[in-house]
Amino acid sequence: KRIVVLISGSGSNLQAIIDATQSGRINGDVVAVLSNKADVFGLERAANANIATEVLNHKAFDSRESFDAAMMQLIDGHTPDLIVLAGFMRILTPEFVRHYEGRMLNIHPSLLPKYKGLHTHQRALDAGDTEHGCTVHFVTEELDGGPSLVQGRVSIDPDDSSESLQQKVHVREHQIYPLAVEWFCAERASWSSEGVVFDGQVA
Numbered sequence: 001k002r003i004v005v006l007i008s009g010s011g012s013n014l015q016a017i018i019d020a021t022q023s024g025r026i027n028g029d030v031v032a033v034l035s036n037k038a039d040v041f042g043l044e045r046a047a048n049a050n051i052a053t054e055v056l057n058h059k060a061f062d063s064r065e066s067f068d069a070a071m072m073q074l075i076d077g078h079t080p081d082l083i084v085l086a087g088f089m090r091i092l093t094p095e096f097v098r099h100y101e102g103r104m105l106n107i108h109p110s111l112l113p114k115y116k117g118l119h120t121h122q123r124a125l126d127a128g129d130t131e132h133g134c135t136v137h138f139v140t141e142e143l144d145g146g147p148s149l150v151q152g153r154v155s156i157d158p159d160d161s162s163e164s165l166q167q168k169v170h171v172r173e174h175q176i177y178p179l180a181v182e183w184f185c186a187e188r189a190s191w192s193s194e195g196v197v198f199d200g201q202v203a
């Protein structure tokens, strides 16, 4: 399968996915990495793995629609089977999301449906939760709202800060994102209007 990864930052999840394609665990290749920011470490990771990189600065566009249209054109030039959002910090238009329906995944740093949006680690702490984590889900038009494929859990200890929690969650992210991509590429997991289909059954 042909995978295009969208990033805005350090790309540690991108790295975990690249590693899993190189080891043969994922039946696919990252064929391109697109960032909305130049000079992010994720682009270096891609270049180090000889993966094509694209930078599209959202600030150079006068609307979300025109930015997303330009992204679609770039992405589709790589004829992807799967789009992976890995720390891509832009809200996507309904047109973009519909165009990749059923073939776009995101990772969110909370146990969805809890804590959609930003500052998830602090919100889990403020709520006095004893457990936190991350979720890989198919992307639908509802922000952080598409059907979940897999979750990773961590316990919250009394001395945890938002930073320590973020680190713990990142470890889990690097486990579950390659796993979800592995399932998708092996055609074990897919999206349907009824939710995630796993090994032929609506999960």
Ligand code: GRF
Residues within 6 Å of the ligand: 007, 009, 010, 011, 012, 013, 014, 042, 086, 087, 088, 107, 108, 109, 134, 173
């Ligand atoms: C992760 O925490 C992910 O959950 C969130 O953005 C972060 C990306 O980190 N959506 P990295 O760029 O993969 O290191």
